[in-house]
Amino acid sequence: MAEFLSLHDAVARYVDDGATVAMEGFTHLIPFAAGHEVVRQKKRDLTLIRMTPDLIYDQLIGAGCAKKVIFSWGGNPGVGSLHRLRDAVEKGWPHKIEILEHSHAAMACAFEAGAAGLPLAVLRGYVGSELPNVNDQIKFIECPFTGERLAAVPSVRPDVSIVHAQKADRKGNVLVEGIVGVQKEAVLAARHSIVTVEEIVDDLTTQPDYHPNTCIIPGWAISAVVVAVKGAYPSYTHGYYDRDNRFYKEWDVIARDRDTFTAWLDANVYNASSSAEGDA
Template structure:
């Protein structure tokens, strides 16, 4: 079944006001194109779930899309704060963001529980800090084998998981290499899955290298072909991280006026990702494009 559509169509069909969403990826494969389309379509009251909310979630917050943030670390990686998040979470804010914080493994475990069809997940964790004290979802259970007290977190079922990958086929079988995030867990836990790919390839290509398939097409609702959909994040094997952007973002995002100017120019002011790319500095994409470094293949002979 060919599930290909535009990003605009995928977001319109999959994400509704009040939904709980995951835009996954860890360091690379962070789909800014999906976040920008959510802003353009004016989604509201979203619960935004992500182990490491960085710039794309901060932009959703500044645009007024997010009511609740479920996370385990937040910041502009290697640079500084997320200023929209800070403004919306400080005591003086009239419309404060609802925050629900976990450790990395705690939030991942919530997705793992949902993916496995379990009501909760036990952890030998949360003894050395205050997170469990302020998060009522973190509870305890006594181990029936050892009598030890273990922490638990409840299963988390996002309404939508959006994940970017290096390649997928038209059915949505998605392959990832390089750093892995929680793509697999978030996809299996979700009610709906949108796959965004740098390349769309025939199913025979996917089947020829099956171990790279992180998400099977049977879970996928929509497939979007969106090269450069992760800029300023990177995609292993396709393009590098735009480090200069992350550094410049500290000043852009610090003041609401300059923040809104950016959103107007690069999100509201363009129709789609192609329009965004056309507004980037001339020659930038060529400088970021990855140099070939192919990995030797394997023989799956039988």
Template sequence: MTGKLITMRQAVERYVPDGCTIAIEGFTAFICFAAAHEIIRQRKRDLVLCRLTPDLIYDQMIAAGVARKLIFSYLGNPGVGSLHCIRRAVEQGVPRPLEIEEYSHFGMVGRYLAGASNLPFFPLRSYTGSDMPAANDLIRFVDSPYGDGSIAVVPPLKPDVTFVHAQRADVHGNTHLWGLLGTQKEVAFAADKVVIVAEEIVNEDVIRRDPNRTLIPGLIVDAVVHEPYGAHPSYVQGYYDRDNDFYLKWDESSRDQATTEAWLAEWVYDLPDRAAYLEKLGRETLDRLAPGTLMAEPVNYGQYR
């Protein structure tokens, strides 16, 4: 039974039209580079990219010219330095001009929560004393109806589509996640269309036996893609570690637009899919990223009789 199972190529063709607003989240972990590379490969244009930390994934997408706007809350190559492609786009308009809309991390979380809950705004106190409201007129202040002064609010964020990477899912989209979750659940409930990208496709009874890990129910999922190592060079808890060497090498490759375009040609445009990417990456690299084993204790959920 195929259920909602499709290929990444089909998912991008079906759910990522030019000009749409897209979120590919994952806080350090679960960053779906496989989706980003397919979007680049299909030469999508005028996208609005939403993400707490743009990371290498949006640096690559912006270098490929797919985006017209970035909505974010921190800009940098984690543990390394600048994101040179985004900086070129903002400062020089290369390869095309980029509009930016900046928030704090909690501001972005609040936007997703408001979107997921269908609220008109999300209140937060962390902008008091900050210069950020002066740079973003969507961060506004209202009087609390409970008489405790002024409070900042941010508007809801409802992406047209989100790609959520996870450890495992069934063909209906019921999805298990564990580890450093970030805003995967919030963005899934906020988005209009949800594509789950899973390391493993498992039988429905595997999901049912561990309901507390089912962060995303199939009823909000539009499609499921099976894509092992789809989050490389980020990591997926229990499946592979973060490829720190890759992050360091990207800093070198991305400092110049010509070398960036050469990298995109070699690692994205000239490869038909993620399987070809993994073959090029090589077994030695994948073995180096093996996470080892540390099993959790089993839990007895009990059974009604």
């Protein structure tokens, strides 16, 4: 069952050096506050999984937290490249990292398979693609019923998944609204999970935005719930605050230069305290 913790304590307890960590959230609900806490605690040798690594993974990589990234698209949305990712891959700064690239479909299927406790995901895909030439985790199998050639990839089973959402109730059940990516699957696939939320409410079912088809991540699947106000900023949280488009453009300049990036990290992460509250 979910336990209410501070952000510092949740990361300290569940994110170990060498862990496999998934941080999900598509377009909005990106767990920046939690990612910054991972940086502050100087976690190392992490295998980072994310369908669309963007600014938060650029920051984690540049801070030296990552040894490997498993992903299906990487970039600064609407702006360009991730310069800290490129610097690590191309020039080994702050150290060399390994990358493993999949398609979006394969990553989504792999999360689903992990959530179901399956060892692999099967999909129609990668036909004519060159990704199998550089990703040895893509295999081809024959359907035992039709003889069709299908692609197979390992399921995603993180040590810990971290997501952001709008609300949790006092039992630890979490409400996710707006664009829903693979947050639910990421939590269900993981051995442990941390969910940061904007606020705690008494009962999700009495909220004006609750409806029968609402996405609820059950408290029994969550290890820790953390109150982190604006925990997805500079991405957005539907119903709470908008995306800071200006910062995404500014990041292109900040991340290009190692010294500029390091100064930004010192000022905005290492010397900034967690905004999370410790209890409900």
